[in-house]
Amino acid sequence: MNISDAPIPLFQSPEFARTSQALGTHVRTHRWTSSMDTHAVWQVQSRRFGPFGWVDLVSRGPVVRKPQLRLDWLQNWRDWHGGRPLVFNPVDTCARALRGAGFWPLMTPASLAILPLHPTQIMRSEMHPKWRNRLRRAEGEDIKVTRYPLKEKHWLLSAEKAQMKARKYRGISPQFSVAFSELNPDLAQVFEAKCKGEIVAAIIVLRHGKMATWQIGHSTKRGRQVNAMNLLLWRAMEWLQSRGHTHLDLGIINEEDTPGLARFKLGTGACRERQSGTWLHCRSLAPIARRLPLWMAGVEGGVQCGVQGDTNDDPQEPGQNHPGTGTKKPPPIQARADSIGFSRG
Numbered sequence: 001m002n003i004s005d006a007p008i009p010l011f012q013s014p015e016f017a018r019t020s021q022a023l024g025t026h027v028r029t030h031r032w033t034s035s036m037d038t039h040a041v042w043q044v045q046s047r048r049f050g051p052f053g054w055v056d057l058v059s060r061g062p063v064v065r066k067p068q069l070r071l072d073w074l075q076n077w078r079d080w081h082g083g084r085p086l087v088f089n090p091v092d093t094c095a096r097a098l099r100g101a102g103f104w105p106l107m108t109p110a111s112l113a114i115l116p117l118h119p120t121q122i123m124r125s126e127m128h129p130k131w132r133n134r135l136r137r138a139e140g141e142d143i144k145v146t147r148y149p150l151k152e153k154h155w156l157l158s159a160e161k162a163q164m165k166a167r168k169y170r171g172i173s174p175q176f177s178v179a180f181s182e183l184n185p186d187l188a189q190v191f192e193a194k195c196k197g198e199i200v201a202a203i204i205v206l207r208h209g210k211m212a213t214w215q216i217g218h219s220t221k222r223g224r225q226v227n228a229m230n231l232l233l234w235r236a237m238e239w240l241q242s243r244g245h246t247h248l249d250l251g252i253i254n255e256e257d258t259p260g261l262a263r264f265k266l267g268t269g270a271c272r273e274r275q276s277g278t279w280l281h282c283r284s285l286a287p288i289a290r291r292l293p294l295w296m297a298g299v300e301g302g303v304q305c306g307v308q309g310d311t312n313d314d315p316q317e318p319g320q321n322h323p324g325t326g327t328k329k330p331p332p333i334q335a336r337a338d339s340i341g342f343s344r345g
Contacts, residue, residue, distance in 0.1 A: 003038050003065055006210070007247045009091075011059040012043050013208035015187060019180045020045065030080040032062075032073065040064045040073050046084070056081055059089040060275075067092060074101040083283065090276040095294050102286030103279035105296055111274045113250035113265035117241040123269060131230065131267030138231035143195050145235045150181040150188040156202045159218045177204050177215055188215075191236050193228040201228035205236050205248075212240050213249040233268065 010016050017027040026046040032039045042062035049055050062073055070093050077086070088103060095105070117123070124132060157174040164171065181188035184207075192202040200223030204216040214236075219229045240248060250265040253272060266272065281289075 003041055003063055006063055008063055008209045008211055009060040009249065010206060010208055010211070010213045012041075012061045012063055013211075015180065015184045015206070015208045017043055018183050019176060022183055023176065023179055032076070032080075037065065039069050044081070052085065055085045055087060057087045057089070060091055071097055074098070085280065085282040088279045088281065090279070093276045095277070098276070098279050099290060099292055099294065101281070102289050103281045104285050104289040105277060105292070106280050107278035109275045109277040111253045111272050113253050113262075113268075113270035114273045115237070115248040115250055115268050115270040117237060117245055117248055119241070120238060123237055123241070126269030128267040128269070131264070134227040135230045135234050138227035141195060141226045143193050143200075143226060143228055143231055145232060146192050146194075147235070147239065148190055148192075149186055150177060150190050150204055152178050152182075154190065155199070156190065156204060156216060156218055160216045163218065172215070174216065177206065180206055189236075189239075191232045191239075193223065193232050195222060195226050195228065198222065200226065201232055203229070203232050203236065205240070207240070207243075207245065210244065210246045211249060212236075212245050212247075214251060229264070237268070 014029075017029065020027045027043060028046070029041065029043050031041050040062040042058050045057040045059070046054050047057075062070070064070055064073065070090070074093070074097055087106070088098075090098070098105075118126070124135075127135070157178065160174045177188055187207040189205050189207065190202055191205065193200050199220075201219040202217070203214060206213045206215050214233070217229065217232075223229065237248060248270075250268070250270055253262045253265060255262045
């Protein structure tokens with residue numbers, strides 16, 4: 001596979017790098033190449049942590065030409081990182097390989113909802129029946145959906161700030177979406193729903209290569225009554241697929257704290273993709289890390305990816321939490337390191 005054809009997660013996209021740099025985060029891109037091909041590409045966020053000096057973060061990378069190259073990358077990444085400590089949030093990499101490379105486990109794996117974008121008929125057939133029925137009811141309501149590029153001071157941004165404060169969950173600041181829109185024209189899109197002239201729901205979708213990310217969503221009480229969020233997400237799915245996007249990242253599945261939101265995401269037909277946890281490589285810790293028992297990583301020898309989610313319960317309040325990165329006080333199994341202070345957005 002050519003790397004340019006791969007779906008690239010937000011944190012590994014040039015659009016993310018451009019935005020983060022403008023907001024004050026140090027971001028650099030590395031390429032592992034040979035005379036014939038590019039084997040891997042990864043973006044690194046860096047920040048100075050007091051006496052520890054510069055610390056690197058690689059989130060959901062590297063993007064590789066073929067999966068087996070991830071193991072080769074584990075043995076060679078230090079050639080590009082200048083001896084800095086590395087916080088690593090990998091994809092499809094087993095705990096045994098990470099431990100063998102000297103990585104120390106920090107957080108156990110989270111699961112993401114990744115929605116493949118197929119032609120319309122296929123996407124509707126892959127929805128959970130209850131999700132599809134709610135969509136049909138929404139289509140029968142007097143709801144008008146509009147799409148337009150995100151602009152500064154949009155009401156959804158202030159609603160998200162208030163929601164984050166009230167529910168005490170962390171995520172990328174709404175200001176990041178504004179900067180993303182300004183620096184990447186037309187790649188931050190708002191889908192807004194009005195019912196009989198009243199705004200009842202809206203979402204922000206960030207586009208990056210063949211992937212897109214559902215970044216922010218908010219629904220009023222009336223919006224939930226008429227299933228406006230189902231209709232908004234469906235219209236976004238249709239539009240993104242028509243523009244050549246192949247996957248929509250719906251964010252973390254947190255079934256303990258936000259079971260309704262988890263069911264809503266999986267009800268779309270999204271796949272449950274279990275990540276590989278968060279790990280730290282530090283020269284002084286590496287010899288000890290190589291001797292750690294696997295159970296300390298919370299992973300029993302491997303990674304499960306692409307497992308279709310089960311959504312037997314009713315989705316509730318789809319807009320109640322940040323659908324992108326970060327959740328409200330996640331339990332250990334849901335923890336991630338995407339926003340541990342590296343991105344100031």
